[in-house]
């Protein structure tokens with residue numbers, strides 16, 4: 330009995346030994362393969378990017394993505410933008426698909442710029458459209474599906490489709506340093522969001538938002554502001570602070 334136990338013990342010892350040695354051999358191989366795959370992914374994301382106005386370091390704009398007019402975009406370092414994003418510096422309107430079929434339409438020309446600061450991040454589906462200027466300062470954080478557009482399709486009259494009317498209400502947008510823009514927010518033309526502001530999920534920001542305040546809703550109103558004496562967020566009763574000095 331004792332002998333057979335020993336033999337069984339030897340056999341299972343051998344199996345364990347083999348397993349350990351296979352694991353030891355495979356582990357670095359798997360680690361190398363995974364690293365290679367990761368680097369391939371990185372290269373695919375980064376190397377395929379078109380040229381920008383500058384040479385951003387460590388820029389990630391995940392696939393799928395749509396980029397137009399990148400030579401008019403100045404992008405900071407360590408920027409990470411999630412998939413399904415669309416960055417568009419628009420130099421003219423109408424684009425081909427927006428032309429009216431039965432009449433010529435005068436072409437509008439623009440000199441747009443998109444400036445994105447260092448360490449700006451977006452979870453995904455970020456749309457930035459500029460006909461004049463959109464500036465996103467350092468360390469801004471966008472949740473998913475945010476729209477920032479500095480102009481609107483024209484709707485001067487209701488005689489013909491709006492896509493065949495000239496773009497209008499074009500005015501620059503600034504999103505201040507360190508702000509947090511919540512999911513599905515829309516930032517309208519001419520809006521300046523002050524630094525370290527918070528925009529609530531689903532907000533439509535039609536007016537300026539002061540620095541260090543929280544604005545929510547449609548239209549967005551300031552509901553809180555940072556009190557630096559109390560070192561706390563304090564409620565803002567009527568939200569009027571959201572309406573300081575409209576720009577544009």
Ligand SMILES: CC(C)(COP(=O)(O)OP(=O)(O)OC[C@H]1O[C@@H](n2cnc3c(N)ncnc32)[C@H](O)[C@@H]1OP(=O)(O)O)[C@@H](O)C(=O)NCCC(=O)NCCS
Nearest residue numbers: 471472473510511512527528529530531543545546552553
């Ligand atoms: C803006 C936000 C941070 C506010 O947080 P908070 O300071 O805890 O706010 P409160 O819950 O105290 O709400 C204050 C008031 O604003 C309202 N409110 C808060 N967020 C709102 C929003 N997104 N839309 C409309 N109203 C909102 C509240 O109902 C409350 O109203 P009341 O005083 O009439 O009851 C938060 O609500 C939010 O929207 N965060 C973004 C979430 C997101 O997008 N995450 C994605 C991952 S990054």
